[in-house]
Amino acid sequence: LLGRSGVDMMEIPRGLSIGASTSAYQVEGGWNASDKGVSVWDAFTHEESSLIKDRENGDIACDSYHKYQEDVALAKNMGLQHYRFSVSWTRILPNGSPENVSRVGIRYYKNLIDELHTYGIEPVVTLYHWDHPQSFEEVGGWANDNMIDYFVEYARVVFRELGSRVKIWSTVNEPIIYCQFFDFGMNDDTRKYRCAHNLLKAHAKVYHMYQREFKDRQHGQVGIVLLCHNYYSLNGIDAEAEDIAFEFGCGWLANPIFSKDGDYPAVMKQKVAEESKYQGFTKSKLPKLSSSWIEYIKGSSDYFGLNHYTSFMVEQHPHLNDSGILKSDNPIWKKGVSDWLNIIPEGFGEVLRIIKEKYNNPPVYVLENGLSTTAGIEDLDRIKFLHDYMKQMIMAITHDGCNVQKYTVWSLLDTFEWKEAYRNRFGLVHVDFTNNRRMRTPKLSSKWLHEVITQRQLIKPDEFMKQFRAASYV
Numbered sequence: 436l437l438g439r440s441g442v443d444m445m446e447i448p449r450g451l452s453i454g455a456s457t458s459a460y461q462v463e464g465g466w467n468a469s470d471k472g473v474s475v476w477d478a479f480t481h482e483e484s485s486l487i488k489d490r491e492n493g494d495i496a497c498d499s500y501h502k503y504q505e506d507v508a509l510a511k512n513m514g515l516q517h518y519r520f521s522v523s524w525t526r527i528l529p530n531g532s533p534e535n536v537s538r539v540g541i542r543y544y545k546n547l548i549d550e551l552h553t554y555g556i557e558p559v560v561t562l563y564h565w566d567h568p569q570s571f572e573e574v575g576g577w578a579n580d581n582m583i584d585y586f587v588e589y590a591r592v593v594f595r596e597l598g599s600r601v602k603i604w605s606t607v608n609e610p611i612i613y614c615q616f617f618d619f620g621m622n623d624d625t626r627k628y629r630c631a632h633n634l635l636k637a638h639a640k641v642y643h644m645y646q647r648e649f650k651d652r653q654h655g656q657v658g659i660v661l662l663c664h665n666y667y668s669l670n671g672i673d674a675e676a677e678d679i680a681f682e683f684g685c686g687w688l689a690n691p692i693f694s695k696d697g698d699y700p701a702v703m704k705q706k707v708a709e710e711s712k713y714q715g716f717t718k719s720k721l722p723k724l725s726s727s728w729i730e731y732i733k734g735s736s737d738y739f740g741l742n743h744y745t746s747f748m749v750e751q752h753p754h755l756n757d758s759g760i761l762k763s764d765n766p767i768w769k770k771g772v773s774d775w776l777n778i779i780p781e782g783f784g785e786v787l788r789i790i791k792e793k794y795n796n797p798p799v800y801v802l803e804n805g806l807s808t809t810a811g812i813e814d815l816d817r818i819k820f821l822h823d824y825m826k827q828m829i830m831a832i833t834h835d836g837c838n839v840q841k842y843t844v845w846s847l848l849d850t851f852e853w854k855e856a857y858r859n860r861f862g863l864v865h866v867d868f869t870n871n872r873r874m875r876t877p878k879l880s881s882k883w884l885h886e887v888i889t890q891r892q893l894i895k896p897d898e899f900m901k902q903f904r905a906a907s908y909v
């Protein structure tokens with residue numbers, strides 16, 4: 436493929452929308468602004484600050500609650516076609532009850548969305564990125580079946596209030612990750628499976644509620660966002676290990692929603708049942724989905740929301756855990772500053788092809804992909820990462836026919852990176868967290884992305900640097 440300048444370059448496929456992402460708790464701040472209620476992350480960071488790097492919290496974060504116009508201006512200057520953000524549950528329903536809707540909270544999101552529309556940036560809105568009301572946590576959180584209906588009530592309010600302005604909704608961001616790493620209850624397997632079970636049902640109920648109550652008038656899409664890693668077997672030939680690892684991660688909720696037959700992956704049902712027995716449980720730790728739930732959940736997503744960052748090495752290791760899979764890194768792999776983030780661009784293509792094969796080529800919206808770096812704005816590492824990952828994605832689209840329609844960088848801004856706080860920076864834009872003004876400075880990667888979007892060419896990092904240096908020294 437020849438680019439405009441005659442050098443070998445890849446075109447961005449027509450129809451692929453390019454954007455960036457954030458989430459409410461990670462950027463908004465304003466944790467107690469007006470009548471906002473307390474979320475699990477407010478409570479956790481305040482009460483268990485020793486478990487967070489530098490005892491930090493998201494009380495102010497990027498202060499996007501006050502600076503959303505600046506954020507949208509940054510997105511616009513980058514030429515972003517869509518912006519993914521999440522709604523804070525407790526900003527909308529301060530005490531969790533749908534009887535008490537915060538007008539101030541609704542106003543904030545209306546303003547943000549209107550600002551995006553002013554510049555032709557499409558809002559992609561997540562209902563739940565892990566920050567539910569603390570009052571619900573006190574009665575068991577996602578291990579409590581009542582959460583399903585609390586979530587439906589909350590979603591109904593958001594659709595009613597914001598639905599005329601939004602065409603793309605996501606229900607839950609990475610449910611499995613929430614249940615595995617951030618669930619605030621006792622972290623035993625049984626609870627983890629129950630948490631995922633309830634999040635899956637909650638997702639499906641919200642999907643059907645939207646179809647019944649809003650779709651006719653609002654014409655939007657509703658989907659779920661799943662984290663899918665890629666796996667390479669350690670000995671290079673154990674395809675079974677790779678598949679088991681995939682099914683216990685991505686497949687856990689993708690299979691019930693996107694596969695032809697629905698239900699949890701067969702290998703997962705089998706392995707968890709065997710391991711439960713081995714551990715002396717009288718029945719499987721993995722709850723059963725009844726046939727009516729299987730039917731109800733199947734097909735309950737208008738697109739496959741995909742977050743992808745990394746690949747792991749895997750080998751089979753019976754009884755190590757329910758999957759019998761041991762994950763590791765290849766010592767030659769490069770990493771971001773996040774310990775878990777191995778830089779493996781080819782793995783992205785693999786995951787896209789696996790999704791195409793397993794789930795009958797659904798429309799894929801890549802809703803997160805990005806690299807963590809330390810502070811600083813000369814982020815050549817990030818440019819290289821985004822270039823190499825996007826290249827693999829474009830090859831998966833053009834050579835393999837993968838139906839990828841959106842690509843979204845995590846993140847628009849440096850954010851509160853959960854337990855890693857402000858050290859691991861994923862932003863296209865640098866944020867100065869040491870100063871209350873939270874000054875934003877676009878990094879080099881945002882200039883690169885702007886060129887990619889406006890020229891519709893995947894500009895090579897060294898080409899970009901040459902042009903950039905030439906331009907800045909005239």
Ligand code: GBH
Pocket residue numbers: 458461608609612616662742744774775803845852853861
């Ligand atoms: C995404 O999860 C999140 O959706 C987003 O909010 C976040 O900012 C982004 O990643 C970048 O991290 O290292 O063992 O303590 C991606 C997957 C899973 C990565 C949990 C960090 C922490 C586990 N994340 N993991 S560990």
